[in-house]
Amino acid sequence: MEIQRVAVIIEDDKDIRDLLNAVLQQSGFKVFTAPNGTEGVEAVRAHNPTVVTLDLGLPDIDGFEVIRQLRLFSDAYIVMLTARAEELDTLMGLEAGADDYITKPFRPRELRARISAMLRRPRASEETATTAPQTAVPDAPGASAQAAPPAAPAAAAPAEAGAGAQEAGQFRHNGLSLDFGTRTTEIDGKPVELTRTEFELLHAVLEGGRRVRTKTDLVRRLRGDEYDAGGFISEADERTVEVHVGNVRRKLGDDSRSPRWLETVRGVGYRLAPSR
DSSP: OOOOOEEEEEOSOHHHHHHHHHHHHHTTOEEEEESSHHHHHHHHHHHOOSEEEEESOOSSSOHHHHHHHHTTTOOOEEEEEEETTOHHHHHHHHHHTOOEEEEESOOHHHHHHHHHHHHHTTHHHHTTTTSOOOOOOOSSTTOSOEEOOOSSOOOOOOGGGOOOOOTTOEEEETTEEEETTTTEEEETTEEOOOOHHHHHHHHHHHHHTTSOEEHHHHHHHHHTOSSOOOOOOOHHHHHHHHHHHHHHHHHHTOOTTSOSSEEEETTTEEEEOOOO
């Protein structure tokens, strides 16, 4: 029997709160609401939701502080609600640890689509215990993330194929290790705490190796679309990816000028830095 997902709404405007409540209940969530940031943090702590919707303009503590507090104990997807004129606030919220944003006034269909896209991301990892993920093989010879060694000896792959993730979904590169099954990341054995969105982006770059992952490609990855379905991708969507990649770099301690892991291909996207 499938466990019902939980959502928490942190919103001081009762009309918007009621609308969000109706949309999320129709999407199959059990919903809890809070009219301010303090109660919202406690609601997330008490109910361990999958999704949190958060208004940045709250009456007690601002939304940025709410995000920072939530990221101390929760890996819930956080969707910010922002006004169209608040682009700087949106970027600040993403840097604080939010996953996505939606501008007011919003259409219920758009909110459902955003949340559905986020919920598609961890689906493969939830099944990893029984089914290993299939990963693409990078184009460049020998320059991709090194997969964890198999338990039993295996025939060496051709040099031109590179070394991608293998049956356990594990990647190792320049001291960084990522396990897709357990959704854990370590540097030289020390854990690195990433949000689900940050983890997904890092996994996409590791999976691609030296093949460039464009910003457009990464936006589709976060939406759960592994191919061009004709959906519109805006400059704001690509800037969101840039902010998330910046967060990943900061948490890894990576230098964009001399990268150990994430190399920027200016004007295009990102790829894995060469092996050291």
